Amino acid sequence: MNSAESSPRPGPRVGLFVTCLVDLFRPSVGFAAVKLLEDAGCTVEVPEAQTCCGQPAFNSGDRATTEALVRGLIDAFEGYDYVVAPSGSCAGMLRTHVPDLFEDDPATAARGREFAGRCHELVSFLVDVLGVRAVPAQLERHATYHDSCAGLRELKIKRQPRLLLEGVAGLAVTEMQEPEVCCGFGGTFCVKYPQVSTKMVNNKAADIEGTGADLLLAGDLGCLMNMAGRLARRGSAVEVRHVAEVLAGELDAPPIGRPADA
Amino acid sequence: MQPTSLAFQSKASSALADPNLQAALGGIKTGWQRGRILAAERLPEFEQLRDQARDIKNHALANLDFYLEAFEARVLDAGGQVHWARDAAEARRIVQEICEGAGARTVTKSKSMIAEEIGLNDHLEAAGITPVETDLGEYIIQLRKEPPSHLVGPAVHLTKDQVADLFEQTHGLPRTDDPTELVGQARTVLRQKYLAADVGITGANFLIAETGSAITVTNEGNAELTQGLPKVHVVIASLEKVIPSMEDAFTLLRVLARSATGQEFSAYTTVMTGPKRKGDLDGPEQFHVVLLDNGRTGMIGSKFQDMLRCIRCGACMNNCPVYLAAGGHAYGWVYVGPMGSVLTPQFVGIESAHTLPNASTFCGRCEEVCPVRIPLPNLMRHWREEQFKRQLVPSTVRQGLGTWGFLARRPALYRLATRVAMGVLGRLGRKRGRFASLPLAKGWTVSRDLPAPEGKTFMQQWRQRQRSRS
Numbered sequence: 001m002n003s004a005e006s007s008p009r010p011g012p013r014v015g016l017f018v019t020c021l022v023d024l025f026r027p028s029v030g031f032a033a034v035k036l037l038e039d040a041g042c043t044v045e046v047p048e049a050q051t052c053c054g055q056p057a058f059n060s061g062d063r064a065t066t067e068a069l070v071r072g073l074i075d076a077f078e079g080y081d082y083v084v085a086p087s088g089s090c091a092g093m094l095r096t097h098v099p100d101l102f103e104d105d106p107a108t109a110a111r112g113r114e115f116a117g118r119c120h121e122l123v124s125f126l127v128d129v130l131g132v133r134a135v136p137a138q139l140e141r142h143a144t145y146h147d148s149c150a151g152l153r154e155l156k157i158k159r160q161p162r163l164l165l166e167g168v169a170g171l172a173v174t175e176m177q178e179p180e181v182c183c184g185f186g187g188t189f190c191v192k193y194p195q196v197s198t199k200m201v202n203n204k205a206a207d208i209e210g211t212g213a214d215l216l217l218a219g220d221l222g223c224l225m226n227m228a229g230r231l232a233r234r235g236s237a238v239e240v241r242h243v244a245e246v247l248a249g250e251l252d253a254p255p256i257g258r259p260a261d262a
Numbered sequence: 263m264q265p266t267s268l269a270f271q272s273k274a275s276s277a278l279a280d281p282n283l284q285a286a287l288g289g290i291k292t293g294w295q296r297g298r299i300l301a302a303e304r305l306p307e308f309e310q311l312r313d314q315a316r317d318i319k320n321h322a323l324a325n326l327d328f329y330l331e332a333f334e335a336r337v338l339d340a341g342g343q344v345h346w347a348r349d350a351a352e353a354r355r356i357v358q359e360i361c362e363g364a365g366a367r368t369v370t371k372s373k374s375m376i377a378e379e380i381g382l383n384d385h386l387e388a389a390g391i392t393p394v395e396t397d398l399g400e401y402i403i404q405l406r407k408e409p410p411s412h413l414v415g416p417a418v419h420l421t422k423d424q425v426a427d428l429f430e431q432t433h434g435l436p437r438t439d440d441p442t443e444l445v446g447q448a449r450t451v452l453r454q455k456y457l458a459a460d461v462g463i464t465g466a467n468f469l470i471a472e473t474g475s476a477i478t479v480t481n482e483g484n485a486e487l488t489q490g491l492p493k494v495h496v497v498i499a500s501l502e503k504v505i506p507s508m509e510d511a512f513t514l515l516r517v518l519a520r521s522a523t524g525q526e527f528s529a530y531t532t533v534m535t536g537p538k539r540k541g542d543l544d545g546p547e548q549f550h551v552v553l554l555d556n557g558r559t560g561m562i563g564s565k566f567q568d569m570l571r572c573i574r575c576g577a578c579m580n581n582c583p584v585y586l587a588a589g590g591h592a593y594g595w596v597y598v599g600p601m602g603s604v605l606t607p608q609f610v611g612i613e614s615a616h617t618l619p620n621a622s623t624f625c626g627r628c629e630e631v632c633p634v635r636i637p638l639p640n641l642m643r644h645w646r647e648e649q650f651k652r653q654l655v656p657s658t659v660r661q662g663l664g665t666w667g668f669l670a671r672r673p674a675l676y677r678l679a680t681r682v683a684m685g686v687l688g689r690l691g692r693k694r695g696r697f698a699s700l701p702l703a704k705g706w707t708v709s710r711d712l713p714a715p716e717g718k719t720f721m722q723q724w725r726q727r728q729r730s731r732s
């Protein structure tokens with residue numbers, strides 16, 4: 001394991017952007033992220049003033065609220081070497097969309113671009129920026145990995161989680177027929193168009209079950225909750241976890257949507 | 263065509279309950295979607311070709327007036343005529359006048375989305391002129407009195423059996439469900455109409471400024487007959503179809519066919535330049551080009567300019583999980599799928615179509631496959647911004663967003679509120695780990711359980727941990 005003391009330079013100072021879903025629904029993912037980052041030599045801090053990346057407002061066409069929230073984040077993460085989030089979708093918002101905000105405010109726009117350049121999704125940050133090639137995790141399970149859309153298409157996250165999962169002792173990974181097809185979550189989409197969303201998540205659930213895996217992993221809690229919710233409703237035995245939990249070996253919390261004593 | 267886009271939700275629900283439609287849509291995945299992937303794999307320079315295609319269209323759009331004037335001059339040189347139509351009504355009137363001038367009773371048409379956009383068929387029929395669709399798919403939906411459900415395959419929503427039933431009823435021949443025989447039947451019926459038609463109307467995939475030609479591609483060769491047999495030929499096309507040269511057209515055609523169906527090239531590429539010249543064996547006596555604006559020049563310089571690059575290949579819909587579930591008719595107007603979700607609000611007004619840019623998870627697959635790299639999700643988001651600005655967002659959604667935004671801007675208050683809420687939800691959900699139903703979350707719980715929160719928020723636990731560490 002990589003430790004901060006033994007490395008010649010002090011590791012980077014990382015501000016963890018927890019993301020609202022992890023903060024509210026699944027704190028274990030946040031702690032797994034802290035562990036992975038610290039193991040890789042980072043100093044991790046969690047700025048108090050963070051809330052949400054603004055995506056719900058942004059995708060609802062509410063630019064004013066989006067910009068107010070993003071401005072708050074830019075302030076909260078001022079001075080950190082990196083801003084890391086355990087979500088491709090929130091990191092995608094910060095990295096790829098923030099540079100297009102603040103059209104009428106050049107000073108903030110410039111700060112936004114500088115901030116965006118420091119933002120990363122957790123797993124791609126470990127692999128691409130820190131050069132992590134393996135984690136000392138172990139898990140005797142058969143998993144499949146879903147490529148969440150924003151991570152895949154906005155941040156090109158595909159190979160990084162697979163690389164690290166390959167190194168998890170005891171873990172077998174079988175690919176779905178269509179790991180890159182959207183699960184039908186889409187933020188507010190899933191409640192605005194529940195029938196279409198259901199069709200999509202049902203196709204996804206069938207694809208997951210078809211792999212024979214007993215564990216579904218992905219890097220975005222929104223998609224995970226959607227798929228876990230549908231799998232549970234179908235009576236499926238497949239368990240669902242955020243990829244960071246497996247990589248960090250933090251498996252104390254029950255799988256997503258399962259009771260503590262099961 | 264009156265837009266019915268606001269009914270997207272209910273139409274999508276009926277589409278999901280229609281097994282024929284679902285089977286037909288499933289065919290797109292195994293057919294065109296797969297075809298595109300294989301075609302792209304076979305051509306190592308495909309991605310570069312897409313960049314070139316995007317650049318050609320961007321260049322043409324940046325110099326649109328120049329290339330349009332050049333195109334007009336070349337058409338006139340070749341003995342043809344150019345008619346400028348500001349809007350749909352003007353375009354319909356121009357086409358009607360040309361038809362009346364030729365004393366036309368029947369006109370043959372090969373596939374044209376612009377004809378759909380301006381509602382040409384209904385207009386001609388009302389004027390006592392019978393339009394005959396010669397593209398097989400268009401012919402089928404004309405018989406069924408339906409709008410197209412796809413850019414490339416207007417009748418893609420039908421199964422072979424449904425077409426067999428339709429032909430049995432209309433052709434009065436013994437029922438067959440053999441595809442070749444079905445096509446043969448349609449051909450026989452259409453051949454007679456080609457010969458009887460006074461005017462042929464075609465669309466255009468590209469207009470070539472260098473030569474004054476219009477180019478259209480088909481897989482049935484019907485455009486050749488539509489433009490070659492009648493004595494008057496009308497091309498209807500929108501302004502943004504103009505590109506500089508024939509060479510550009512061939513670059514675009516290479517990405518078009520691969521993106522649309524996975525073919526290296528469409529079966530027939532028809533180049534139409536002016537009327538019949540002295541010594542030509544066939545060809546029309548008159549050659550007209552109707553150039554339609556219909557709001558497009560207003561898109562130049564706007565946030566929606568990128569949309570004018572569209573070459574109507576259909577890849578965005580073939581790869582859209584929402585389109586593949588809901589089908590084309592749910593979109594409620596001429597253009598469907600992701601490209602339709604951007605274009606329809608432009609043509610019919612956001613107040614009549616705001617459902618469409620919202621009918622997307624922003625999964626980004628459309629942008630990923632679009633041969634001219636149109637950022638479709640961003641453009642849909644611009645429509646959502648427009649919708650929000652014009653207060654077209656339902657008040658419940660607005661209030662929900664407002665409350666959430668108010669809290670999220672006040673971290674201390676947000677912490678307190680979320681700590682209390684998650685504490686309650688966590689306790690309620692602890693036993694099962696999830697909720698099968700929850701007030702205010704019906705849209706979610708109607709078909710899936712809602713995973714329960716762990717109870718304490720991350721921020722709460724983190725603070726405790728920091729305190730115990732120090």
Ligand code: SF4
Pocket residue numbers: 413521571572573574575576577578579601628631632633634635636
């Ligand atoms: S938007 Fe792109 S993918 Fe869709 S039809 Fe137009 S060119 Fe093809």
